[in-house]
Amino acid sequence: MNTLLESPRNKAVARFAQLLASDKRYKILEAHIKKFQHRQDALIEVLHKAQELFGYLEDDVLRYTAAQLKLPASRVYGVATFYHFFTLKPQGEHNCVVCMGTACYVKGADKILAAVEASAHIKAGETTPDNKLSLLTARCIGACGIAPAVVYDGTVTPRQTPETALAQINQWVTP
Amino acid sequence: MAAKTLTIDGTQISAENHTSILQAAKEAGVKIPTLCHLEGVYDVGACRLCLVEVKGSNKLMPACTTRIYEGMEVTTDNERLQKYRRMTLELLFAERNHVCAVCVANGHCELQALAYELGMDHVRYDYCYPKWGVDASHRFMGMDHNRCILCQRCVRVCWHIEGAGTKNVSGRGSKSHIISDLNEPWGNSTTCTSCGKCLLACPTGALFHKGDTAGESLRDRSKLEFIVNAREKQQWTV
Amino acid sequence: MTLNDLQETKAKELATRKKIVLRCCLAAGCISSDAKGVKEQLVKAVAEAGLQDEVEVRGVGCMKLCCEGPLVQADPSNALYIKVTPDNAPAIIAALKGGKVALQQADPNSPFFTKQEPIVLANCGLIDPERIESYIAADGYLALHDAIVEMEPKDVLDAMVKSGLRGRGGAGFPTGLKWGTVAKSPGARKYVICNADEGDPGAFMDRSVLESDPHAILEGMVIAGYAVGADQGYIYCRAEYPLAITRLQKAIHQAKRLGLLGAGIFESPINFNIDIRIGAGAFVCGEETALMASVEGKRGTPRPRPPFPAERGLFDCPTLINNVETFANVAPILRRGVEWFAGIGTEKSKGTKVFALAGKIQNTGLIEVPMGTPLRTIVEEMGGGAPDGGKIKAVQTGGPSGGCIPAQHLDTPVDYESLTQLGSIMGSGGMIVMDETTRMVDVARFFMEFCMDESCGKCIPCRAGTVQMHHLLVKLLAREANARDLAQLEELCDMVKNTSLCGLGQTSPNPVLSTLRFFREEYEELLQPDPHAVPQLAAKP
Ligand SMILES: Cc1cc2nc3c(=O)[nH]c(=O)nc-3n(C[C@H](O)[C@H](O)[C@H](O)COP(=O)(O)O)c2cc1C
Ligand code: SF4
Ligand code: SF4
Ligand code: SF4
Ligand code: FES
Ligand code: FES
Numbered sequence: 001m002n003t004l005l006e007s008p009r010n011k012a013v014a015r016f017a018q019l020l021a022s023d024k025r026y027k028i029l030e031a032h033i034k035k036f037q038h039r040q041d042a043l044i045e046v047l048h049k050a051q052e053l054f055g056y057l058e059d060d061v062l063r064y065t066a067a068q069l070k071l072p073a074s075r076v077y078g079v080a081t082f083y084h085f086f087t088l089k090p091q092g093e094h095n096c097v098v099c100m101g102t103a104c105y106v107k108g109a110d111k112i113l114a115a116v117e118a119s120a121h122i123k124a125g126e127t128t129p130d131n132k133l134s135l136l137t138a139r140c141i142g143a144c145g146i147a148p149a150v151v152y153d154g155t156v157t158p159r160q161t162p163e164t165a166l167a168q169i170n171q172w173v174t175p
Numbered sequence: 176m177a178a179k180t181l182t183i184d185g186t187q188i189s190a191e192n193h194t195s196i197l198q199a200a201k202e203a204g205v206k207i208p209t210l211c212h213l214e215g216v217y218d219v220g221a222c223r224l225c226l227v228e229v230k231g232s233n234k235l236m237p238a239c240t241t242r243i244y245e246g247m248e249v250t251t252d253n254e255r256l257q258k259y260r261r262m263t264l265e266l267l268f269a270e271r272n273h274v275c276a277v278c279v280a281n282g283h284c285e286l287q288a289l290a291y292e293l294g295m296d297h298v299r300y301d302y303c304y305p306k307w308g309v310d311a312s313h314r315f316m317g318m319d320h321n322r323c324i325l326c327q328r329c330v331r332v333c334w335h336i337e338g339a340g341t342k343n344v345s346g347r348g349s350k351s352h353i354i355s356d357l358n359e360p361w362g363n364s365t366t367c368t369s370c371g372k373c374l375l376a377c378p379t380g381a382l383f384h385k386g387d388t389a390g391e392s393l394r395d396r397s398k399l400e401f402i403v404n405a406r407e408k409q410q411w412t413v
Numbered sequence: 414m415t416l417n418d419l420q421e422t423k424a425k426e427l428a429t430r431k432k433i434v435l436r437c438c439l440a441a442g443c444i445s446s447d448a449k450g451v452k453e454q455l456v457k458a459v460a461e462a463g464l465q466d467e468v469e470v471r472g473v474g475c476m477k478l479c480c481e482g483p484l485v486q487a488d489p490s491n492a493l494y495i496k497v498t499p500d501n502a503p504a505i506i507a508a509l510k511g512g513k514v515a516l517q518q519a520d521p522n523s524p525f526f527t528k529q530e531p532i533v534l535a536n537c538g539l540i541d542p543e544r545i546e547s548y549i550a551a552d553g554y555l556a557l558h559d560a561i562v563e564m565e566p567k568d569v570l571d572a573m574v575k576s577g578l579r580g581r582g583g584a585g586f587p588t589g590l591k592w593g594t595v596a597k598s599p600g601a602r603k604y605v606i607c608n609a610d611e612g613d614p615g616a617f618m619d620r621s622v623l624e625s626d627p628h629a630i631l632e633g634m635v636i637a638g639y640a641v642g643a644d645q646g647y648i649y650c651r652a653e654y655p656l657a658i659t660r661l662q663k664a665i666h667q668a669k670r671l672g673l674l675g676a677g678i679f680e681s682p683i684n685f686n687i688d689i690r691i692g693a694g695a696f697v698c699g700e701e702t703a704l705m706a707s708v709e710g711k712r713g714t715p716r717p718r719p720p721f722p723a724e725r726g727l728f729d730c731p732t733l734i735n736n737v738e739t740f741a742n743v744a745p746i747l748r749r750g751v752e753w754f755a756g757i758g759t760e761k762s763k764g765t766k767v768f769a770l771a772g773k774i775q776n777t778g779l780i781e782v783p784m785g786t787p788l789r790t791i792v793e794e795m796g797g798g799a800p801d802g803g804k805i806k807a808v809q810t811g812g813p814s815g816g817c818i819p820a821q822h823l824d825t826p827v828d829y830e831s832l833t834q835l836g837s838i839m840g841s842g843g844m845i846v847m848d849e850t851t852r853m854v855d856v857a858r859f860f861m862e863f864c865m866d867e868s869c870g871k872c873i874p875c876r877a878g879t880v881q882m883h884h885l886l887v888k889l890l891a892r893e894a895n896a897r898d899l900a901q902l903e904e905l906c907d908m909v910k911n912t913s914l915c916g917l918g919q920t921s922p923n924p925v926l927s928t929l930r931f932f933r934e935e936y937e938e939l940l941q942p943d944p945h946a947v948p949q950l951a952a953k954p
Contacts, residue, residue: 008365039710040709040710041708041709041710041728042710043710043711044690044691044693044707044710045690045691045710047693048652048691048693059357062357063357071340072334072339072340072341072343072356072366073340073356073357073366074340074341074342074343074354074355074356074357074366075340075343075711076357077343077345077354077356077357077358078343078344078345078354078712079710079711079712081345081346081347081358082345082346082347082695082712082713082714082869083692083693083694083695083713084693084694084695085652085692085693085694086693086694100614101614101615102614102615102771102772102809102812102843102845102859102860103614103615103771103772103777103845105614105859106772106773106845106847106851107772107773138653139612139614139694139696139863139866139867140612140613140614140615140616140653141653142441142611142616142617142620142653142654143441143442143445143617144615144616144617144769144771144772144777144843145442145479145480145482145617145769145771145777145778145779146442146445146446146479146480146482146777147771147772147777149445155445156441156444156445157445158442158445158446158482219716219871220716220717220872220914221871221872221873221914222872222873223872223873223874223912223913223914226912234911235911235912237717237914240717241717241719242719258908259908259911259912262904262905262908263873263874263908263912266873266874266877266878266881267873267877269877269881270876270877270880299901300881300884300901301881301884303880324873325870325876344712344870346870347695347712347868347869347870348865348866348867348868348869348870348876348879349865349868349870349876349877349879349880350870351870351876
């Protein structure tokens with residue numbers, strides 16, 4: 001066997017070709033990258049799109065993005081881990097984001113969080129073992145006028161209490 | 176090139192335009208403590224040890240990234256600056272696990288040397304004792320995250336001198352750490368050329384040559400400066 | 414587009430206005446309480462009553478009294494319905510015909526509304542943010558026309574200097590001076606950036622402006638671009654504001670279609686493009702150098718200044734970076750005149766400031782008041798004081814970089830200098846009211862945790878210093894700290910403040926320092942005896 005063919009570079013190229021052929025989402029990502037003309041400063045925009053498509057940023061996606069934008073893989077990883085919004089781990093089917101901004105905090109967001117943590121047996125930032133629920137916190141979602149606010153699967157819900165929060169998440173996980 | 180006159184610690188000196196306070200001070204024989212600064216790569220102003228007072232500014236300025244100007248009056252050393260520098264070192268010692276006695280860099284560590292020099296003999300803060308591991312996967316180099324001070328010197332040499340881009344910083348805040356590629360074991364890296372420049376750059380025992388035992392690691396940092404000068408200025412004299 | 418076209422658009426829009434308008438808040442706060450359903454049902458009820466020709470149901474931006482949402486207001490009767498549900502729609506229509514109906518209402522003539530002086534929020538809650546015609550009908554893009562067609566860039570710069578406008582993003586830097594520096598800096602390309610990262614927890618002013626009046630931001634940015642000689646703008650908006658992003662995208666699209674953005678604005682040779690960049694959840698990216706790194710697709714870590722962005726910013730080019738509210742002031746200043754603007758506010762702080770009132774207060778929502786308005790007017794008269802007859806203990810301004818102002822200082826006029834004197838800052842405008850049940854040490858810990866989590870980790874004092882300060886505060890709260898720990902905390906505050914690289918670290922001790930200044934006894938109450946203390950000699954009899 002020709003050793004040249006086995007160089008890491010060729011292996012990576014072959015892997016990307018395979019991914020593009022077998023997974024439609026890579027095609028969409030490729031189109032998105034083209035829209036930005038492969039510009040390196042579009043990295044964050046591209047990662048947003050990738051996370052939207054894949055739900056999280058798996059290694060192959062990061063490698064593919066790095067190659068397409070002509071950036072070192074370590075740089076892409078550094079950026080992906082700097083921002084809270086990006087996640088490298090698969091997320092649960094449902095998610096619950098408790099706002100821990102000041103206004104929500106002074107109105108008892110900590111108690112809501114504690115109640116959900118206790119009921120679902122996970123800590124903020126974790127996903128239940130059955131992959132049903134990911135519990136997250138946010139640093140102010142700008143909904144202070146209706147504090148305390150919780151976001152269930154993307155829907156901002158006003159004036160929550162530990163009871164209303166539990167009623168909602170118990171539809172997803174059995175306590 | 177136009178020269179500028181300025182005073183450093185009361186002594187009038189002149190230096191070329193566009194030099195940093197750090198460079199000007201060095202030429203005048205004044206030593207300012209540094210950790211993140213490394214000859215040959217660009218400065219980032221991150222460690223804050225080189226902070227100096229500049230007359231007319233109510234903020235302390237990092238000597239490594241601040242350019243001189245005509246008539247500038249710089250104070251590089253006084254009680255307040257010394258206190259801040261000692262506290263910075265204390266914070267570093269408390270942040271990760273620096274056990275000098277068993278460190279390969281014992282005796283050749285910039286952090287340790289600075290602590291001696293600035294008289295930082297004990298740490299008043301509670302140690303954080305984080306659980307950081309050692310990456311010993313590379314054939315002849317190792318990375319001990321417990322000794323890393325996140326100065327990013329390795330990241331900068333790996334990118335700007337070697338051009339490999341293997342090293343970078345992952346995460347943020349106190350959870351930041353140095354990675355190879357996609358946070359993979361260094362030994363599996365497909366980009367690392369094993370050039371060893373990051374080892375030369377590291378001020379502490381975080382990056383080490385395997386097989387060195389405590390107190391053995393000697394680093395010739397001037398090699399890095401040599402490569403840069405050779406490349407950029409065609410100067411092959413050492 | 415020419416001036417004529419603009420006036421025609423306005424005339425046409427006004428001509429189609431119906432006698433009665435039902436304004437229905439469709440900003441994020443009310444949408445979370447089903448404002449969309451309310452609007453749908455209102456449209457249906459209007460149709461059922463056969464009033465299509467008389468009544469317009471208009472989706473508008475924030476109507477300010479967010480805590481009582483969803484809100485619906487009727488013009489011209491001015492009746493303001495609160496906590497409206499979709500089922501209320503028929504009753505609201507019935508009320509239009511003069512019927513007395515049992516619906517919850519708020520008094521539009523209460524101090525919460527009458528004490529406001531809307532400049533930035535002038536269109537907020539009145540126009541439809543998703544239709545450019547609605548903005549044009551409110552004299553939108555007139556200032557842009559005047560600037561580009563009738564003024565030289567230096568005239569615009571002059572006007573900004575004379576207006577006395579200062580940056581609303583926190584530091585209060587004179588806007589005219591900043592624009593002038595960018596205009597003077599040599600560079601083949603220049604950029605204009607709108608800082609819409611609004612990371613301060615407890616602040617939602619910028620969000621409301623973006624959602625309620627996005628064209629005002631675009632207009633301000635184009636004028637700025639013209640004045641400083643830039644042809645590309647970026648709006649850096651945080652990902653937590655999806656509605657704001659959608660409305661901005663729509664607005665950009667509409668403005669381009671009408672030739673108010675893009676190539677050849679108002680048929681002049683002036684070009685200006687705006688792109689949106691979406692943040693990804695990092696508070697530090699509100700800091701200008703970090704923000705620019707983020708726009709460049711990098712880790713959002715700040716870098717030392719100088720060089721300032723005005724000299725070397727985005728992609729190493731001279732860059733003007735201003736806050737959302739700062740840009741929102743630009744068009745009104747040009748349209749209504751520099752003297753008018755400079756006549757509002759105090760000697761050193763001109764114009765108005767928008768605040769987001771939240772926390773333990775009756776009326777939470779948005780207010781815009783002249784600079785120099787006493788805090789007491791804001792929290793007691795307008796905000797209605799603490800709910801359920803509670804007592805206000807302190808007001809927190811400036812978020813994690815600010816401080817707590819105790820009740821005894823409520824008569825302080827709100828302007829940049831007075832707040833700084835009290836050890837707080839104006840900040841971007843978040844105002845959190847705290848009542849007697851709030852423990853100040855816990856508040857300090859809350860903010861320190863915030864700074865610790867949000868520290869970028871680049872410089873040592875902030876990365877490791879916030880960890881130690883947080884640790885000491887936790888120790889205090891657990892009643893495990895002694896006087897030496899407290900002294901150490903104070904020493905660290907001083908050190909981190911003076912040695913950190915960027916504003917995040919430099920201001921992270923502020924909440925501790927200000928609560929120590931005004932509520933020291935709450936710290937001391939928690940102290941334990943020091944086992945290693947040198948025993949004090951008993952005083953001689
Ligand atoms: C940690 C930190 C966070 C900041 N966050 C914001 C922000 O969310 N929005 C903003 O407009 N300015 C923010 N700023 C201030 C900006 O750095 C900058 O001063 C401002 O955008 C300038 O605009 P202005 O002159 O219009 O106020 C922040 C500063 C720091 C140090
Ligand atoms: S050995 Fe060379 S290529 Fe490998 S990580 Fe170190 S500097 Fe980079
Ligand atoms: S490994 Fe060494 S050079 Fe790299 S950041 Fe850590 S201490 Fe600095
Ligand atoms: S002060 Fe904090 S946020 Fe700012 S550069 Fe330093 S570590 Fe980063
Ligand atoms: S050497 Fe200047 S900040 Fe580190
Ligand atoms: S969001 Fe509807 S009134 Fe503010």
